[in-house]
Amino acid sequence: MKCLTLLTAVFIALSGVSRSYSAENASNPLAAVNNTDVRAQYFDLVDGSERYDFWVADGAYMLTPKLKLKYELHYWDTDVTGSSESDWESLHLKPIYFPEKWVGEWGTWKYKTAFGGELIIDAGNEEQGIGSGSDQIAPLVGLALVKGDTVLVPLVQHFWDFDGPDVNQTAFRLISIQSLPNGFWGKLDAKVPVDWENDNAIPATAEVQLGKMFTPSFGLYMDGLVGVGNDRPYDWGVGLGMRFHY
Numbered sequence: 036m037k038c039l040t041l042l043t044a045v046f047i048a049l050s051g052v053s054r055s056y057s058a059e060n061a062s063n064p065l066a067a068v069n070n071t072d073v074r075a076q077y078f079d080l081v082d083g084s085e086r087y088d089f090w091v092a093d094g095a096y097m098l099t100p101k102l103k104l105k106y107e108l109h110y111w112d113t114d115v116t117g118s119s120e121s122d123w124e125s126l127h128l129k130p131i132y133f134p135e136k137w138v139g140e141w142g143t144w145k146y147k148t149a150f151g152g153e154l155i156i157d158a159g160n161e162e163q164g165i166g167s168g169s170d171q172i173a174p175l176v177g178l179a180l181v182k183g184d185t186v187l188v189p190l191v192q193h194f195w196d197f198d199g200p201d202v203n204q205t206a207f208r209l210i211s212i213q214s215l216p217n218g219f220w221g222k223l224d225a226k227v228p229v230d231w232e233n234d235n236a237i238p239a240t241a242e243v244q245l246g247k248m249f250t251p252s253f254g255l256y257m258d259g260l261v262g263v264g265n266d267r268p269y270d271w272g273v274g275l276g277m278r279f280h281y
Contacts (some may be wrong), residue, residue, distance in 0.1 A: 169199035217237035
């Protein structure tokens with residue numbers, strides 16, 4: 036409930052101002068866009084159990100042309116404990132700043148650098164197999180490179196707990212987005228976290244996304260997900276999302 040209350044407060048705070056940022060693809064976490072997505076993902080877990088992750092809200096708002104606020108609210112349904120359980124999982128708030136002096140051109144590529152952090156509030160339902168039980172803070176640095184219809188985004192983010200079970204993880208991430216004809220786009224999102232708290236395990240994953248904007252303000256997309264390596268958090272997954280620009 037604390038996750039839903041906090042997200043409601045964020046929406047109220049943002050509702051007084053309206054801007055339009057829609058030239059960039061919202062699947063890029065460093066894009067200057069205002070959007071809200073509604074998503075559902077299914078995961079086949081490595082222990083034979085299943086999980087549904089409902090992204091009740093997954094979006095972003097440009098507070099200023101150089102400061103972005105991303106937000107996520109997750110609701111899970113899983114049988115990881117041996118019985119079906121469902122409840123709120125976590126709320127994520129991620130301010131991202133784009134310094135003006137770190138925007139420019141590198142050969143034929145345009146680039147912008149971003150710095151930020153992520154606040155993760157766990158809903159406290161870990162006894163049901165939902166969430167980690169840890170509230171976390173996670174600074175990040177990223178670079179967006181653009182050439183024509185191609186975007187490359189390398190990101191590094193480190194996660195620490197400030198309440199709950201210990202978390203100490205560094206995540207390396209590479210996103211590639213390709214704009215396609217007729218409003219379509221494709222995305223590859225590779226994540227390679229190193230879990231320093233658990234024998235340097237590497238729960239790597241990869242996501243492929245195909246989407247289409249039917250109008251400037253509405254689109255649909257599908258996700259295909261796969262766990263990679265011996266420490267993978269799941270075997271495979273699929274997802275479906277709706278995107279709203281405003």
